[in-house]
Amino acid sequence: MPGFEAMTWFGMFAPAGTPKYIINKLNAQIARILADPEMAQYLVIQGSEARSSTPEELAKYMRVESERAKKAIKSAAIRIE
Secondary structure (H helix, E strand, O other), rough: OOOOOOOOOOOOOOOOOHHHHHHHHHHHHHHHHHHHHHHHHHHHOOOEEEEOOOOHHHHHHHHHHHHHHHHHHHHOOOOOO
């Protein structure tokens, strides 16, 4: 499909209803770990790129990617067998 691009990404999730202060604390710690030069180098060796975001940015990214995939599936007339 012309112009279609796909990439693998990973996100960290917590159970629904987890208090916001816990989410923020986890997010801050994960961002700190991903910013560590040794961790960044390790991920590069594994073929990955470390990038952190906020919970809100991840939610937006997931909505955008879901819509993009939905359009690609519809355009290609992909059906589940």
